[in-house]
Amino acid sequence: MRAAVFHGPADIRVEDVPDPRIERPDDALVRITHACVCGSDLWIYRGAEAWYRPGMRIGHEWMGVVEAVGPEVRTVRPGDRVIAPFAFSDGTCGFCREGLHTSCPRGGYWAGAGDGGQAEAIRCPLADGTLVRVPDLVAGDEALLRAILPLSDVMSTGHHAAVSAGVRPGTTACVVGDGAVGLCGVLAARRLGAERVIVVGHHQERLALARRLGATDVVTARGDAAAAAVAELTGGGARSVLECVGAQPAMETAIAACRDGGTVGFVGWPHGVRIDAGAQLYGRNVGVRGGVCPARAYIPELMADVLAGRLDPSPVLDLVVPLEEVARGYAAMDAREAVKAMVVTG
């Protein structure tokens, strides 16, 4: 089959690779129909992840149709449409039962040393714990499929930022970052009842999209000036701040924009981010919470809202490329010509 393979910075190729097959009794084999390029794939593309070696597969956001299952699989069967979170998990351990599937001791992440999601097919281990069935009613409804696809990562991650930041009805949230996660953070904060959602970003088109998705205010300043603008808008800072970038300046802005006693929810892999507990948190009682998103815990409730027409993250997918041209998706995102690329196969 065909799959995207990382060969080095700015060098993603689609190549022939061995077909995946059922290897363990709890595996499922899934024919991928839709996938995405993630912001974290871009770090790899840019050569910022030293552990990512040439020859590794790539892509961890995917949806498809089950082709075959191992003898122990109970919850999905061939022909079912399924969506996967970006991490697999057994669904039965203490962490999975608590909704923290990313800490499942038997779990792991797609791509890297394993199969990637930017491919024609994938072997899914721990299928019962990992895959979520998409109801048959969506068959052929491409708009609806495109609204469900972001639940595999980016929409769930925006939701995790909002949950981690403690967004509640009637509160004010501030979203730092106008990328795909930040835009989904806007949707998530509104969905959880935030009355006011302030977005800090620098790209006019994305900020305009943020407004369409529910942002009430935008701040285009940077650093301390951005935090000061949020403080001015809110009379002292936002109670919940969603750090949706994963870089030192964004974390600093997020903490500074947070109201004393409030919480920063962070969800982007924090590249080299250090927090000074004394200077940044202590005197103001600002909390920091978040991490890798347990998307598996969130997909069912978010999918219910998508199916009911109450949630639509599809606007973040502003470029569609066929699998063979996935490199074009990376290049467009790298050049900030696209927010997020959707990859279609077949």
Added chain:
Amino acid sequence: MRAAVFHGPADIRVEDVPDPRIERPDDALVRITHACVCGSDLWIYRGAEAWYRPGMRIGHEWMGVVEAVGPEVRTVRPGDRVIAPFAFSDGTCGFCREGLHTSCPRGGYWAGAGDGGQAEAIRCPLADGTLVRVPDLVAGDEALLRAILPLSDVMSTGHHAAVSAGVRPGTTACVVGDGAVGLCGVLAARRLGAERVIVVGHHQERLALARRLGATDVVTARGDAAAAAVAELTGGGARSVLECVGAQPAMETAIAACRDGGTVGFVGWPHGVRIDAGAQLYGRNVGVRGGVCPARAYIPELMADVLAGRLDPSPVLDLVVPLEEVARGYAAMDAREAVKAMVVTG
């Protein structure tokens, strides 16, 4: 009057200073009867606080009897016994109403550039917002007064650690540090319903006291070995960890001892503490929350429990010195011969 004055590392002297007086209409003048030496005073004593200049007064934990009040003071009057939190605040701003009195824009801290609490008397600004009346029934009951005194800081701070770490009935808490704050953290965690309280410390006598105060397990290993021991005892780490030291190794142990998805509550002034958001928090979704304790918010509920006989932090006060000999209290704490010194005047 007589008051403790900082003259340099290991040099605290009790000297004649000008008598305090009512300066503003919302001031109260309080004759101090009991005070404490705080672990944070020890950092000053050791010369670790560069901003603390010779000639500055010291002491921020105190209790006494009101001698006079300004014309605007409504809630206390001469003759009332009162206890003060270690920060003053107006009691009316948004932060005070939310219970975050340490963020009151009109508030501030005792000692340093202002009056100190290791003294015969003190001027208390914002008296209505700051002082808490101690019921008359305690008059002359030295044991009860000694149980109330720690609410000014150390017991409230231990409680703040437990609240920040999210201790709830039935959970497991881990307290890092066997100093006075850690011991109060044990009391606080039990009071909030923790079924199991594991203390990480290194001093046999203090650990024995921790057990008397409610600790169920003690860990004497350090660093990674301490975290491994907590993980072993709990099957993966404690859901709530109270970091009661304020130093880099303690924070590292606290985060490592925390269960994935759990929370570290930190309350010691974090001297040079840096948190690596990627390596320490992200993959495990460990949250960090806490800071300077809004003691004013907690004193009423904690005092009610002391008066009802449900809470007694007085065992942390294991040395009593008269004001004139306060330097002996510092020396004993510095040498770890005392957990915490109580200072009596008059």
